[in-house]
Amino acid sequence: MPHLTPDSVPPALLSNVRVVLCQTSHPGNIGACARAMKTMGLEHLLLVNPKFFPHREAEAMAARATDILGQARVCADLEEALQGTVFATASTARNRDLSHPVLTPREAAVRMMEEARHGPVALVMGAEKYGLTVEEVNRCSAIATVPANPQYASLNIAAAVQLFAYELRLAALDPAPVQQAFAPASHEDLELFYVHLEQTLREVGFLDPAAPKRLMQRMRRLFVRARVEREELNILRGILAATQEAARKGGKVD
Amino acid sequence: MPHLTPDSVPPALLSNVRVVLCQTSHPGNIGACARAMKTMGLEHLLLVNPKFFPHREAEAMAARATDILGQARVCADLEEALQGTVFATASTARNRDLSHPVLTPREAAVRMMEEARHGPVALVMGAEKYGLTVEEVNRCSAIATVPANPQYASLNIAAAVQLFAYELRLAALDPAPVQQAFAPASHEDLELFYVHLEQTLREVGFLDPAAPKRLMQRMRRLFVRARVEREELNILRGILAATQEAARKGGKVD
Known part of the structure; x- marks a missing residue:
């Protein structure tokens, strides 16, 4: 699974995508589609015989995506x-009908990004x-069909455009390897931590030295799963040291 | 890639998903979110302190998803x-912030569907x-972030809910293999643990009450990442209790 960040550059292939809205009745929907497109880096809106366009409701619903409306092409x-x-x-x-392959939006997006290397591709909405x-x-x-709830498959047209635009963006973004942002603690440091933890648990009277094994295993399991970072380990060691000091002296109480 | 058809039965795990909208200003958005949810088979809408609700604009935008609005719970x-x-x-x-793992919607959906086997999960929108x-x-x-166009990341809230609901539906239709064999700790129990941890860290003198915030955030980040199990949480609470007792009385030293 690619790790995607919001700072990814808008992929160039997306500029080869047209969104074609056919016979749209509500101009507000045209504006909402423009907004949905822009959030995913799509630019080219084509309107086949829209009932009303341009229209102030389209402008209103486009929010700050009115540039998409300004460049929209009306077609016969x-x-x-x-x-x-x-x-x-x-x-x-x-x-x-059965005359076309039926794709999921994800499959359609992958296919469209492959084809977009060769020329413009279109997403056509009725x-x-x-x-x-x-x-x-x-x-x-x-044909692409959104896998919607069969009891209620009535997606708003802008919601459907949002889903396709999202899948197109994901398909266009180059997958990058997942990286851990922080340095993980070393094996040796973790082992020293477990020794320190065991010692502290004995000092506060929680660990019974007669049967110590199971508890430390559980603690290891927890911290291994957490993938403890170096800095976090320093904090945990600090907590253990403070606990030992408090237990030895009788700590300060709020 | 699974081939999904619109006739797939609504997956049962989706009934364990809550969509939580916090401080929503525009009631029309609440209705549009309800519609987006229903198209993907989600039912449970929770509204934290909405500006207007119920409201006729919410009804209008919900289209035939008004049943979701009727069952919505308003929370303080x-x-x-x-x-x-x-x-x-x-x-x-x-x-x-850096206190949480940052997931893509797809990763978040897979994770949420895993966790939904154990109990209710929530998608929280601001x-x-x-x-x-x-x-x-x-x-x-x-944290989950939609990988949007960095020049224009302004998704309408219902559009964002649509994307997450879509990914949740896909994840529910194509369940990943069970990974965590044990029951995870509940949200409330984890919150009680953090309170107990903070109190204990003060008592042993590690946490400076004048500047407490950053340390607890780091601790939350660590334990969130570990996905603490119920039984592990009991052990951690036991350690804290023993630490407090030792710090108050002066503990026994080996």
């Missing part, structure tokens, strides 16, 4: 929007109420 | 919302403008 039909693309994924709530027509689906290369 | 604070949970993920836009406070984050077990 899907054919025009797909001009120049090498691959198009149709988002459908249900697989209504109208809010009716989705894509059979003819529109037929113009696409694959 | 995050502590109340986390009662009974065994794991909580804080969603943050940026990693603002207020729209300001996110979660440090104190709220500290009450959670892990």
Whole structure:
């Protein structure tokens, strides 16, 4: 699993992605889609025959993604929007025909990022109420369906765009190896800690020297699982030292 | 990669997930979150101190997910919302402290579905403008950050809930093998442990009450990472009690 940080640079391949909204009824949804796109580094919005555009509700819902709206292209039909693309994924709530491979959003994103090396690719979304027509689906290369709750699969169109855009971003980001940010404690230091811990537990009367073994095993198991860092080990040693001192002298009590 | 169809049955583990929205300003967002949850088969919505609730805008944005709103629980604070949970993920836009492991939504979802075998788990979302406070984050077990466009990471809260709910559904449909054989300690018991630990560290003179904050954060980070088990927590509490007794009376020395 790649470790992704929010500071990852927007991957260049994402600039080869078009989001195509067909026959959108509510201009607010166009704005919300623009926002969802921008959060994941997508730029190119194409609107096939939108009911209202431009529109102040689109602006309002776009928040600070109005630049995406400003650059959006209005097209007469899907054919025009797909001009120049090498691959198009149709988002459908249900697989209504058997003429296309049906992908998950994750599979579709991986495929689209592969194809985006060769040219523009498109994610095609249907109208809010009716989705894509059979003819529109037929113009696409694959179908992708969000694995939603079968009792309630009614994703808002911007929510669906958000999911696809997220998967596209993940597919575009180069996986980097997971790294531990801090230095782990060394084996020797951990062993010294266990000796110190055992000694302290005896001094405070918790560890019975007659049957010490099981308790220390449990403690080892806990700290091994935690992958104790060097600095943390210093703190733990400090706590043990303070505990010993308090137990020997009778510590100060708040 | 598992092939998921929209006809998959809603996985039972999802009923162990709570979505906790803290200090939500816009009631429409509460409704949009309810809709996003329901599309992925999540049911339990908890609202910590919402500005307006119930509210007609919440109903309007929930579409046919108003049943989620009807069952939503309003809580006075995050502590109340986390009662009974065994794991909580804080969603943050940026990693603002170093006290927790930072997960991707995908990693967080896998982890939450593992923990959901043992009891309720929570996804905790902050207020729209300001996110979660440090104190709220500290009450959670892990941080998750959506790998967004660094130039524009401003996901709508319902869009973020949609992404997490989607990843949770995928993780529930494709369960990872069971890893932790023992029961994890509950949130409340861990909080009581931290109180006890802090008190003990003061009594042995290790914790300076004038500047207590950083040390306890580091301790939380260590024990969160270790995923302390119930029985281990009992041992740790026993050690603390023995330490206090030794510090007060002057303990026995070998």
